[in-house]
Amino acid sequence: xxxxxxxxxxxxxxxxxxxxxxxxxxxxxxxxxxxxxxxxxxxxxxxxxxxxxxxxxxxxxxxxxxxxxxxxxxxxxxxxxxxxxxxxxxxxxxxxxxxxxxxxxxxxx
Numbered sequence: 001x002x003x004x005x006x007x008x009x010x011x012x013x014x015x016x017x018x019x020x021x022x023x024x025x026x027x028x029x030x031x032x033x034x035x036x037x038x039x040x041x042x043x044x045x046x047x048x049x050x051x052x053x054x055x056x057x058x059x060x061x062x063x064x065x066x067x068x069x070x071x072x073x074x075x076x077x078x079x080x081x082x083x084x085x086x087x088x089x090x091x092x093x094x095x096x097x098x099x100x101x102x103x104x105x106x107x108x109x
Contacts, residue, residue, distance in 0.1 A: 016040075016059035022047055033059070041068050046080055053087060066090065074100050 020028045022043055033040060037060060044056045057065050066088055076084065076097045085092050092098045 014059075016055050018044060018048070018052055018055055022052065037064075038068060038072050041065055042073050042076075045069070045073070045084060046076060050087070062088075069096070070094050071096055073097055 015031075015033055018040075023031065031040070041056055041060065044052050048056070060068075069084060069088060069090060073095075074097055076095070081092055081095065081098060084090065084095065
């Protein structure tokens with residue numbers, strides 16, 4: 001994972017090539033890509049396309065992104081879980097969001 005300075009760039013002056021539309025509610029030029037890795041990865045996985053997923057993996061590393069999916073992201077929509085499992089070669093049972101969903105069955109009215 002890249003080490004990040006306060007200006008939103010990594011220590012070597014790089015930042016991921018992600019579209020501003022994914023971060024419409026953030027000040028894109030001031031994103032601390034290191035500090036906010038969880039929110040960035042979550043946002044891109046939930047709302048991005050495969051090309052943007054590739055960029056997140058390239059920037060943070062596949063091991064880190066896999067760990068975040070397995071341990072830290074607590075919610076993903078059902079339609080994203082299937083794609084995540086295929087793309088990252090992860091069983092849905094290994095995802096933190098799936099385990100949480102199974103432990104909280106829906107309420108019936």
